[in-house]
Amino acid sequence: MTATPARRNRSAYDDLVLAELRRSGALSRAELSRRTGLPKTTLFSIVAGLLEGGVLVEQSAGDTAGRGRGRPATRVVLNPSAGLYAGFDIGRSRMRLVIVNTSHEVVASGMHDLPSAVRADVVAPAAADLLRRAAGEAAVAPSTLTAIGAGLVGIAGVEWKPKEIEALRTHIAEEFGVPVVLGNNSRAAALAEATWGAGRSVEDLVYVRWSTGIGGGLVVGGRAVAGAHGCAGEIGHVSVDPVGKPCHCGGRGCLEEVAGGAVLLEQCARQGLALADLDALVAAVRNLSPTATRVVSTAADRLGRVLAGTAAQLDPSRIVVGGELAQLGSLVLDPIRQAIDRLALPRAAGRVDVVQADLGVNAAALGAVALLLQEEPTRV
Missing domain, CATH: 1.10.10.10 (Winged helix-like DNA-binding domain superfamily/Winged helix DNA-binding domain)
Known part of the structure; x- marks a missing residue:
């Protein structure tokens, strides 16, 4: 008929x-x-x-x-009850997972530490094991999965080579028999904040992930933007010192090399304050350590200077700051706002909304689900 x-x-x-x-x-x-x-x-x-x-x-x-x-x-x-989606955030040293239902409610989650090497033959089996373990603990059958998304750390083609990306996709797809969509984890977090978090009320935003490194993502018209070469939003690799320290991206004097979390820990150590990780750095600032506060405030100003240029170029409705260092709230947001107000176009000064991210440590994993729904909204 x-x-x-x-x-x-x-x-x-x-x-x-x-x-x-x-x-x-x-x-x-x-x-x-x-x-x-x-x-x-x-x-x-x-x-x-x-x-x-x-x-x-x-x-x-x-x-x-x-x-x-x-x-x-x-x-x-x-x-x-119509199905489940899994989202991974695959970082440099840690992998996070969420399993959500079609109503976008988290029904299971998990975390797994990773070795420093970024290799599909290491990450793919670990991802499959984490998914099965988290699903089992929540009494969820992996066979009910509809699709899987994953956000990968780093610049396209630099940390994850195309061959490794395809091997990861193939392994997970064959393991669970569902479509797999891969993307950048900062871009995924940006889309999650735009869909469910601090950017839900606006159509256009810039997202910054201030963690061990500095990542970013752009959402325009409600959609994550990858750019012609998959590098849109990578503000951590804007050069702020042409003769500065070489960066793993191949550039020199990148923002990440002067304001990334790993560098801030090194700066504190050189000034006599040894801190184990970013959680310890955040705690030190909250406890009013002069050294930690000075180091983080200087970095926030540097980040704000780069974001002022970003605001001039893109004119976003909102800038959302996530990652471990964003937990410091106004202690880091105020220096960022002040730098933007000093350096942004006069029409934009005081009008760019700079806010803390809402979704916490699972933002990129949730964003991996949002990415797969953006890429394959009807098929999955």
């Missing part, structure tokens, strides 16, 4: 609604109408059919923050 134009349109509209809910999670009918561009009468009819078929369920909006007075709108969400 040949489908009528109306039946074909209804199927396309269904896919449009489902793809938006996969990307964004629970939304009111009004939000869905706005995001999909469908007239409210059409949208309401589609939602009613999907609810009747059990594809969607209604969710009462318990949080009325930002809505003002009145009864909160009931939201619709994909039926949580």
Whole structure:
């Protein structure tokens, strides 16, 4: 039987609604109408059919923050029993995992320390073991996975070579028999913050991951931007000193080499303050250590100077700062804001919103799920 134009349109509209809910999670009918561009009468009819078929369920909006007075709108969400997604954040020394249902609720999570070498034959089996272990602890069957995403540390083609990336993708896909989408972990975190976190209310943002190194990501029009060569948003590799220290990226005097967390620990040690890791550095600043405070404040100013240039070029609605050092809140955000206000275009000074990330240590793992839903919104 040949489908009528109306039946074909209804199927396309269904896919449009489902793809938006996969990307964004629970939304009111009004939000869905706005995001999909469908007239409210059409949208309401589609939602009613999907609810009747059990594809969607209604969710009462318990949080009325930002809505003002009145009864909160009931939201619709994909039926949580419809499938699961796994997201990995594969860093330099640690791998994190989240497993979420189609309603974007985290049902399992885990962490595993990694050796320093970035090799697929080491990371892929460790990722599979971590997923099986976390799923088992949460009584979740890996066979219910719909797709897997992973955010990888570093610049495209530098730390992870194309051959290693493909080997990682192939191993995980064959292990679990589902689509696998790989991307940069800072870009993944940027998309997660834009979708569910500190950037949810804006369309355009710059994300900074201030950790052992400095990574970044751009979200424009609600979508993560990779750029022509996969390097968009890599502010940690903006050169701030042309004759400075060589960087692993092949450049010289990169921001990461003067303000990355690993360098800050080295600076503290040279000044007589030995700290084991970034958690210890954060604690030292909170405990008002003069050395730690001076080192971190100087680095925040340097980061702010680079972000002032980024703001002039991109004019983002918001700059979101994540990573371990962002836990210091205003102690690092204020120097960043001050540097931007001093150096940004006069029209932008004082108007660029600089905020702390919301999603914590699992931001990039959650973002890996967001990336796969952006890349394959209907297939997965």
